Every structure is written in structure tokens, then in C-alpha cells.
Amino acid sequence: xxxxxxxxxxxxxxxxIEEGVFIGPFCIVGKDVxxxxxxxxxxxxxxxxxxxxxxxxxxYPFTTIGLPPQDLKYKGEKTGVHIGNNxxxxxxxxxxxxxxxxxxVTTIGDNNFLMAxxxxxHDCKIGSQIIMANAAxxxxxxxxxxxxxxxxxxxxxxxxxxxxYAMVGGFTGVAQDIPPYMMASGARAKLFGLNxxxxxxxxxxxxxxxxxxKAYKILFRGKRTMKDAIKKVQEDLPYTDEIKHxxxxxxxxxxxxxx
Numbered sequence: 001x002x003x004x005x006x007x008x009x010x011x012x013x014x015x016x017i018e019e020g021v022f023i024g025p026f027c028i029v030g031k032d033v034x035x036x037x038x039x040x041x042x043x044x045x046x047x048x049x050x051x052x053x054x055x056x057x058x059x060y061p062f063t064t065i066g067l068p069p070q071d072l073k074y075k076g077e078k079t080g081v082h083i084g085n086n087x088x089x090x091x092x093x094x095x096x097x098x099x100x101x102x103x104x105v106t107t108i109g110d111n112n113f114l115m116a117x118x119x120x121x122h123d124c125k126i127g128s129q130i131i132m133a134n135a136a137x138x139x140x141x142x143x144x145x146x147x148x149x150x151x152x153x154x155x156x157x158x159x160x161x162x163x164x165y166a167m168v169g170g171f172t173g174v175a176q177d178i179p180p181y182m183m184a185s186g187a188r189a190k191l192f193g194l195n196x197x198x199x200x201x202x203x204x205x206x207x208x209x210x211x212x213x214k215a216y217k218i219l220f221r222g223k224r225t226m227k228d229a230i231k232k233v234q235e236d237l238p239y240t241d242e243i244k245h246x247x248x249x250x251x252x253x254x255x256x257x258x259x
Contacts, residue, residue: 001037018055030066036085050080050097054110057083063093069122071099071140084110084128091116098123102141109146121158133170145180147202163249165202167195176256179219180245181212189258191220208242215243219250220259226250 001020005011009027016034024043031049038056045059051066066081068074079098082105093114098106102123109128117135120126124138127146136150139158148162151170163180174189181199183192194213214237219229230247237243250257
């Protein structure tokens with residue numbers, strides 16, 4: 001399948017473009033960019049240096065990917081952006097290249113739906129099957145695990161983590177880690193129980209959901225210290241992969257856990 005590149009597009013000569021790529025009017029593609037097969041840049045898209053975009057992605061107008069980070073420590077070091085396959089990246093989205101202090105790459109997985117005006121800052125690590133609604137914003141070094149939903153106008157503080165299958169309500173300020181499988185919302189995010197509907201949609205069994213509910217009550221609704229609560233979960237509940245995931249997530253936190 002041949003590529004289709006509009007005559008008004010500006011393409012740096014040191015670019016790798018695989019088969020079946022569409023680059024629409026007024027797009028600008030910089031040096032050392034790699035666009036894999038079947039991806040479409042609809043129009044007015046800017047892709048800067050050292051960016052890789054996977055297969056069958058669709059990038060909508062006025063989106064910019066790979067521009068320098070909004071970080072005063074950054075002095076032009078060679079860093080980049082890696083984006084996986086089958087992502088939908090809507091209008092006016094900004095995805096910045098990494099800064100110093102990380103591994104040099106801002107990373108986005110597969111099958112994500114990023115709605116208009118989303119901002120993904122430098123050094124973020126974004127998993128797969130994530131939905132970010134309009135104007136959701138991630139600060140630098142944020143990590144989002146798989147199958148998370150982030151509501152519109154939500155702001156996530158730098159270095160914060162959001163666990164797998166969590167749901168964050170719209171207009172939420174996230175300043176501490178949100179554990180896997182939970183719902184969180186509020187001007188300063190608080191937990192509001194298990195993301196039960198989301199878990200059912202992803203095929204979790206009733207038995208697994210019931211065990212996660214028990215773990216939630218022990219960890220977040222009791223008066224124990226977190227250390228004691230974790231010990232009780234380990235003693236009282238079957239140590240399933242899901243329970244293990246929650247406990248390991250909590251134990252690795254550095255910014256504190258949303259309660």
C-alpha cells in the first residue's frame with residue numbers, strides 16, 4: 001500500500017515512514033521521526049524530533065507530539081516520545097518529549113483514546129486501553145497503568161501514579177497515588193469505593209470483585225495504620241493476583257496513597 005502525503009506537508013528528509021501512512025495538509029514532521037504503517041495524520045499535525053508512532057494510529061488536527069518539555073531543567077538534551085499502536089489522538093493534544101532525570105522517553109501504549117485538549121507531560125508512562133476525556137492533564141513523570149478512565153478537566157500532579165482499572169471522575173485534582181481498581185473524585189481526590197462497573201465490563205468475576213471489596217474496606221475504611229491493614233488483608237483474604245497488585249502498588253508509593 002502506497003503512502004499518501006499532501007503536497008503542503010513538510011517532511012524532514014531523515015524520517016522513516018512505513019507503508020500505508022497518510023499525512024494530510026499542513027503537517028510538519030521533524031528529524032528522526034518514525035511513523036509505522038497505517039497511521040494517519042489528518043491535517044495541521046506537528047511531530048517533532050525523535051518521535052515514534054506505532055501502527056494504525058489516527059492523529060487529529062492541531063495536535064503536537066514531541067515538542068520540548070515544559071521543564072526549566074531541560075537544556076536541549078536528545079530525548080523522545082514512543083507511542084504504540086491503534087491510538088486515537090484527538091484535536092489540540094500536546095504530548096511532550098522527555099526531560100532530564102528519567103529514562104529519556106515519554107511512553108504511551110496501545111489502544112488508547114485521548115480526547116481533545118489532553119496534555120501528557122514529559123516522562124509520563126501511559127499504559128494501554130486508557131480513556132482520557134477532554135482537557136485531562138498529566139504532569140511530568142506521571143504513571144498510568146492499563147485500562148484506566150480519567151474524566152475531563154482532571155489534573156494529575158507530577159510523579160503521581162494511577163493504578164490499573166481505576167476510574168477518576170471529572171474535575172478532579174489528583175495529588176496522591178490512586179490504587180488499582182478504585183474510583184476517585186473530588187477537588188482533592190478521595191476514594192469512593194471499587195470501580196465495580198468498570199471491572200465487570202472488563203470481565204472480572206463476581207468472586208474477584210467481592211474479594212476486592214473486602215480488601216478496600218480493610219485498607220481504606222478502617223482505623224488501622226496502612227501497615228497493619230495490609231497485614232490483615234494478607235492474613236484474612238486469598239492472596240490473588242489482584243490483591244497482590246493492590247498491596248505492591250501501595251508499598252511502592254512515594255507521594256502517599258489517596259484515602
